[in-house]
Amino acid sequence: MQNPYLPYPVRIDDITVETEDKSLKTFKFVFLNPGDEEKFAYQAGQFAELSIAGLGEIPIGIASSPTEKGFVKFTVFKTGKVTSYLHAMKEGDIMGIRGPMGNSYPWDQLKGKTVVIIGGGFAFTTLRSSIVYMLHPDNRSNFKDIHVIYGARSPGMLLYKDELMAWAQRDDINMHITVDGTDDPEWKYHKGFVPAITEQVAPPGNADTYAIICGPPIMIKFTQPVLDKLDYSHDKIIMSLENRMKCGIGICGHCNIGKELVCKDGPVFTLEQLNQTPKEY
Amino acid sequence: MKVIKIDKSELDAGLEKLEKSFRLIGPVKEKNYYAFKELKPGQKPDLGFSNSRLSAKSIVYPQSEVMFEYSLDRNDEKYAILEEPARSYQPRAIIGIRPCDADAYEIVRRNFDTPEYKDSYWLKNYEATTLVGLACKNPGATCFCTSAHSGPFSEKNLDVMLVENNDHYLGRLLTEKGEKLAETAGWTTTAAADDTFENLKQEAESKIKSKVSTDNLASQSLIALHEAESAIWETEAVSCINCGTCTHACPTCWCFDVQDETYGKSGVRMRNWDSCMYPLFTVHASGHNPRGTKIGRVRQRFMHKLKYYVDKYEKGIQCTGCGRCVRLCPVNIDIRRICNKMNSFDPETSSCEVAS
Known part of the structure; x- marks a missing residue:
């Protein structure tokens, strides 16, 4: 019988500091045992438990795309015991990852549709995975228009800045990058909060348009009325939740919202589904 | 189903035989309450109990359980890599578990044993366990098992059901696991086919005065x-x-x-x-x-x-x-x-x- 709690051993191959305040770093992991990468086959929107012996595990969204081979990437905000320790780890260090876990964004349903990605702050990791996945030459023709509205407090707080700038140059994705404010005279993108920019640039809702929203609660709270105004039905608004978790596989009982377990039945839910659950997230 | 008769005087000898191939777990008196404990060689379960203070769940699902071991010695080849410790899952039998606790395993199993993930710790412990139940002839004032899909004589999740009857126990061998245990214990005397079980069951069930209504729960919003x-x-x-x-x-x-x-x-x-x-x-x-x-x-x-x-x-x-x-x-x-x-x-x- 397989032990579902046993992490795959991995080596930290590369660490990138993402933001000017150094609170976010991207860790690139390589599997130690050949064959484990294949077992870890994942889809954009899933997450994994990062495991550090002696400290514990943390559930983190997968930031790399299934189309990127040879490694997996996670962008981690330094906040608690495990993440603080992880931020002090070095390239070459050994740790574990366990997963992939949870459902993903509903890629079958999104086929042939316009996808509007709305992200804020550091909740952009599985959205990065999704964008890289959709833009891959094998997949791009599976989707209609792709719109991305992504905002952070300041230019220095945007994740994956080089990629954002590169995507902004392309004609097969509509990038709308915004910051709350900046005194940089060279800044050529939007200024303003995500809900306001969404109202200006997002296409109106229809049967062929889905919105995927990830961000801080305050952003979600003010974006929802904008999407209502734009006529997005609640089954076309897709969100990804976070809750305290231990096992990640639906057994330990920590992350439930009503009868749903965020780790196993989620983390991705439509707003229509969330309307039927207690707001315990 | 085979029903055997175990004279009370035969019970201990049978348990001694079982000790050789099973780890035996049973109710033991501690201070002013009972607990399910692993029995020491020669120690007998105290079947005169009403029910244990804590349930028997810890036998399959210990309150604390080591999942993995690791070394943080950088010179160690296995540095920072988790490994499951070797553990023996030798057969064990819970003697005298109450039907409510046995039925609880069936409920809990739905959580630990799913199509997608199997909790290997829980399942290996559970599969190694034979459940020898003891019918509840004197339910407590707070018991409401009969309206909670269980009952003082519920056999749903047991391997053997023992029913105390004057100078002997009736032993109902409900599964293959249960038959094997009875054979190992040398309990082979077939009981007379009569209504004793049904009569005692009805008597016990009639003693349960408290109940819950659950018929509307599913349709409530x-x-x-x-x-x-x-x-x-x-x-x-x-x-x-x-x-x-x-x-x-x-x-x-x-x-x-x-x-x-x-x-x-x-x-x-x-x-x-x-x-x-x-x-x-x-x-x-x-x-x-x-x-x-x-x-x-x-x-x-x-x-x-x-x-x-x-x-x-x-x-x-x-x-x-x-x-x-x-x-x-x-x-x-x-x-x-x-x-x-x-x-x-x-x-x-x-x-x-x-x-x-």
């Missing part, structure tokens, strides 16, 4: 019950001290925490029973707590047992009516009253047919 703060949750939660006794005593509470403990340069990842009564159960690293209030936590425990579980598995409530939480709660929160409130809740008038 989950959101409406969750939002029934003034009709149910505020009054029920007001006296709760979030001590977690109910969840620890409960045979069907399965939640656990995972913690790493390091001693010098080596350590273990272990899991420990956790409780939804504790604020830390849900608190995020950011400090945000989705169930930051006592009302929310009390509601979670009862909604889980009496609504979420009901809706998710469609196999009734997550409770076998053992009555322990009612008996042990320091502030008299009573799952029977709450269940009846939830069952009779009317969202139109926001009221229940049960007084607080």
